[in-house]
Amino acid sequence: MEPLKLVAVSAGLREPSSTRLLADRLAEATRARLAEERETEVRVVDLRGLAVDIANNLVAGFPGTALREAVEAVTGADGLIAVTPIFTASYSGLFKSFFDVIDNTALAGKPVLIAATGGTPRHSLALEHALRPMFAYLRAVVAPTGVYAATEDWGSGDGLTGRIERAAEELAALVLGRYGSAGAVADPFENVVPFEQQLSALRP
Template sequence: MQTLKLVAVSAGLSRPSSTRLLADRLAKATEERLTERGRPVEVQVVELRDLAVDIAKHLVSGFPSPALGSAIDAVTRADGVIAVTPVFTASYSGLFKSFFDLIDPDALSGSPVLLAATGGTARHSLALDHALRPLFAYLRALIVPTAVYAASEDWGSGGDEWTAGLPSRIDRAGTELADLMAGRQPEAPAQDVDEDVDTDADEVVPFERQLADLRLD
């Protein structure tokens, strides 16, 4: 059976980095789900911090270094991509955006991509929806339904009655990415059916019948 290739892109700047930690945990969750399905997988992590100078030079020269070219090839040829960025000024980081600016607009078309971000406060979690999703929608990627945001207080937290904890969200997102990589669509959540609803309410009445009902005797 063909080995699937999973590439995690981390735009963290510090070492150690919570962004890299989140990328590693998402990659591990995805790998475990694929292994359970009997699908061999090869995991690679691309650290953009180590490529920052090469990315800047490529933007002005148009020529990638061997290391940057290898990273771009890994992402564009992957069966699944995990993209993780720290949130700066309510959006993705400049390093993260600069790297994906170098990706051919058609290279990720139809490719499963899991989006994730880290930040100091939960107030910036909407960056996943107003910044990252539009970017990868433009690239026509197949975006995993569950995106994962990890604020400082999420690490080590089990969540509460309203919000699932970080480990639960990581596992759910990893499962969804594994489903897409293995060629399966994620199962839609079951919807409750109200037995009291009149199923005839949506019946389409032919136009001729509506006219007949309006006629006077």
């Protein structure tokens, strides 16, 4: 049985980068979950080194060797982690430009975990109003938990770690085709008591 392929895309612009650090932590947490069932290979695609190739591709329409290999890694992955810094309440231009290079049907059905970094918690909703709709348009299967890390989260310990572990568990379950099944992440709304039944329980 061939190893599973897990790819993390990091759009961090600095070195070192908190975006890359978050991508690495998410990839390792997911790999650890998957490794309980299958051998898993991890690759991180750092877009900072592909910026010129991405720009040239948008102008000329032809990817260079490094960009082509990165696109093939992403489209051939069993699971994808996509991490971007937040600029002006949305994903970075580099992040969006990379996914513009990819054919808009190539990610259909692919399990994706979305994540982002920023200086303030106020931008955390960018996961829901920017990243999640983009991957929904690409028809990817996006894990319910997105992970946002503000500057203050890196010193908070358990809060960020807990979100990373939950998101990794969900992505691993999606990759293995077990989301919502026994032993995987359960749907929190699966066993909701109907409102009528709750009302009847209150009547004398």
